[in-house]
Amino acid sequence: xxxxxxxxxxxxxxxxxxxxxxxxxxxxxxxxxxxxxxxxxxxxxxxxxxxxxxxxxxxxxxxxxxxxxxxxxxxxxxxxxxxxxxxxxxxxxxxxxxxxxxxxxxxxxxxxxxxxxxxxxxxxxxxxxxxxxxxxxxxxxxxxxxxxxxxxxxxxxxxxxxxxxxxxxxxxxxxxxxxxxxxxxxxxxxxxxxxxxxxxxxxxxxxxxxxxxxxxxxxxxxxxxxxxxxxxxxxxxxxxxxxxxxxxxxxxxxxxxxxxxxxxxxxxxxxxx
Amino acid sequence: xxxxxxxxxxxxxxxxxxxxxxxxxxxxxxxxxxxxxxxxxxxxxxxxxxxxxxxxxxxxxxxxxxxxxxxxxxxxxxxxxxxxxxxxxxxxxxxxxxxxxxxxxxxxxxxxxxxxxxxxxxxxxxxxxxxxxxxxxxxxxxxxxxxxxxxxxxxxxxxxxxxxxxxxxxxxxxxxxxxxxxxxxxxxxxxxxxxxxxxxxxxxxxxxxxxxxxxxxxxxxxxxxxxxxxxxxxxxxxxxxxxxxxxxxxxxxxxxxxxxxxxxxxxxxxxxx
Numbered sequence: 001x002x003x004x005x006x007x008x009x010x011x012x013x014x015x016x017x018x019x020x021x022x023x024x025x026x027x028x029x030x031x032x033x034x035x036x037x038x039x040x041x042x043x044x045x046x047x048x049x050x051x052x053x054x055x056x057x058x059x060x061x062x063x064x065x066x067x068x069x070x071x072x073x074x075x076x077x078x079x080x081x082x083x084x085x086x087x088x089x090x091x092x093x094x095x096x097x098x099x100x101x102x103x104x105x106x107x108x109x110x111x112x113x114x115x116x117x118x119x120x121x122x123x124x125x126x127x128x129x130x131x132x133x134x135x136x137x138x139x140x141x142x143x144x145x146x147x148x149x150x151x152x153x154x155x156x157x158x159x160x161x162x163x164x165x166x167x168x169x170x171x172x173x174x175x176x177x178x179x180x181x182x183x184x185x186x187x188x189x190x191x192x193x194x195x196x197x198x199x200x201x202x203x204x205x206x207x208x209x210x211x212x213x214x215x216x217x218x219x220x221x222x223x224x225x226x227x228x229x230x231x232x233x234x235x236x237x238x239x240x241x242x243x244x245x246x247x248x249x250x251x252x253x254x255x256x257x258x259x260x261x262x263x264x265x266x267x268x269x270x271x272x273x
Numbered sequence: 274x275x276x277x278x279x280x281x282x283x284x285x286x287x288x289x290x291x292x293x294x295x296x297x298x299x300x301x302x303x304x305x306x307x308x309x310x311x312x313x314x315x316x317x318x319x320x321x322x323x324x325x326x327x328x329x330x331x332x333x334x335x336x337x338x339x340x341x342x343x344x345x346x347x348x349x350x351x352x353x354x355x356x357x358x359x360x361x362x363x364x365x366x367x368x369x370x371x372x373x374x375x376x377x378x379x380x381x382x383x384x385x386x387x388x389x390x391x392x393x394x395x396x397x398x399x400x401x402x403x404x405x406x407x408x409x410x411x412x413x414x415x416x417x418x419x420x421x422x423x424x425x426x427x428x429x430x431x432x433x434x435x436x437x438x439x440x441x442x443x444x445x446x447x448x449x450x451x452x453x454x455x456x457x458x459x460x461x462x463x464x465x466x467x468x469x470x471x472x473x474x475x476x477x478x479x480x481x482x483x484x485x486x487x488x489x490x491x492x493x494x495x496x497x498x499x500x501x502x503x504x505x506x507x508x509x510x511x512x513x514x515x516x517x518x519x520x521x522x523x524x525x526x527x528x529x530x531x532x533x534x535x536x537x538x539x540x541x542x543x544x545x546x
Contacts, residue, residue, distance in 0.1 A: 007279055007280055007320045009324075010284050012286075012325070015330045018292070019291070020387065034490070051284045099441070103454075107441060107463060113420055140432065145345045147386055151387070153389065168380060169373070269291040
């Protein structure tokens with residue numbers, strides 16, 4: 001008699017796969033875990049796969065061949081993305097969020113683990129994961145979203161600092177002009193943080209003129225890294241010409257009118273197909 | 274006929290629960306999602322619950338009563354904690370990690386999404402979640418672990434900054450003496466980041482003398498917050514007398530000998546019961 005029933009195997013299999021996004025599991029690892037035949041595990045996977053598809057819970061993918069197996073791809077469905085945009089635009093449009101200087105208070109949103117989780121999944125869904133070896137961000141606000149994006153893709157996160165730290169060893173430093181302050185700032189990254197020549201995805205919370213993203217691209221050049229994409233939670237519509245091209249924003253900030261107390265946000269409709 | 278089979282319902286139920294740790298779902302929400310009877314859903318839950326228990330995948334908890342329902346508690350089993358400690362101590366004991374000044378390079382470890390996920394679960398498992406309304410940390414290195422701890426407990430994350438930021442609005446600032454640099458530093462938090470009088474759990478990556486943790490406690494006092502606990506990934510054994518009491522470390526750093534290239538780390542055995 002089998003040690004576990006099909007119901008039980010499926011419950012455990014779903015948990016293990018979803019806990020380790022994009023990690024390839026051989027069928028044999030489940031054969032061992034459950035003490036069941038390979039063909040039985042295959043049937044379990046088909047069942048989980050079909051209900052995930054039907055309810056838009058992400059993609060359980062089987063890959064044939066010797067290096068193959070089964071993995072969970074934590075992508076966001078169109079419905080999930082739409083729900084996310086709806087809720088977030090509503091929350092962010094609250095005039096109480098306007099801060100002197102025309103800034104938008106977003107810390108409670110971008111540090112919220114569930115929001116960061118959804119944003120990370122949606123951002124990850126915007127890019128081809130082949131060739132992404134690291135997700136890169138710069139401290140501080142982009143970290144939660146970048147971490148969740150890295151988790152969805154199943155790669156390490158690299159965080160550039162705004163100054164030199166004694167605990168990082170030898171560093172590579174570059175200067176950049178921050179869009180929000182207009183001042184020259186420094187970005188610093190430990191020399192051992194990245195393998196030379198790796199593909200990286202740059203993730204940040206907010207883009208205005210694109211100075212910080214430009215800085216990250218310059219920093220990546222020093223590591224001979226290949227930037228395969230730039231994703232941000234939100235970008236301002238103005239200035240229209242940014243210092244970087246080919247970035248993907250989840251939302252556009254169209255207007256913050258401090259006097260009238262009006263905030264206008266719209267989702268990037270190209271993402272909801 | 275039911276829209277979904279038991280297998281399928283269980284696969285989806287596990288995914289939904291595990292995606293939203295510590296969030297209470299009424300049985301009715303699953304009745305609606307699956308178009309099945311409440312008693313059927315109850316039986317589904319019992320099956321998932323028992324296999325989670327048997328394989329140490331976390332706890333599916335049913336709470337009776339009107340406000341009750343079912344939720345997933347993302348706690349770490351003793352086996353998972355031990356595996357984590359084993360792997361991590363081995364990785365961290367590599368002499369190549371020693372940085373001039375006797376520091377330990379840890380960025381690749383503490384920024385790794387899967388390691389942060391496990392560390393967050395284990396740290397969360399050390400505390401009573403009742404009364405925790407926020408997880409609090411200070412930028413930068415503690416953020417990934419603190420985010421994952423907050424996610425496991427199902428509460429928001431609050432991040433104090435090391436300087437004032439124009440995008441945060443009015444802030445509360447305190448000074449503290451950093452253990453690693455010995456210099457007076459500033460910690461800053463937006464006045465709107467925390468509700469007055471809330472219970473908070475302080476999480477950080479590393480503790481030496483406890484100056485930063487002390488600073489966070491002082492900062493919390495300004496918000497009339499009740500600190501229900503302090504958790505850190507690693508603490509040095511020396512100095513034995515820290516500036517805070519009642520902190521829980523996952524690991525102890527016993528020694529970094531720059532000359533001999535020796536690093537000694539031991540897990541907090543009290544956590545593995």
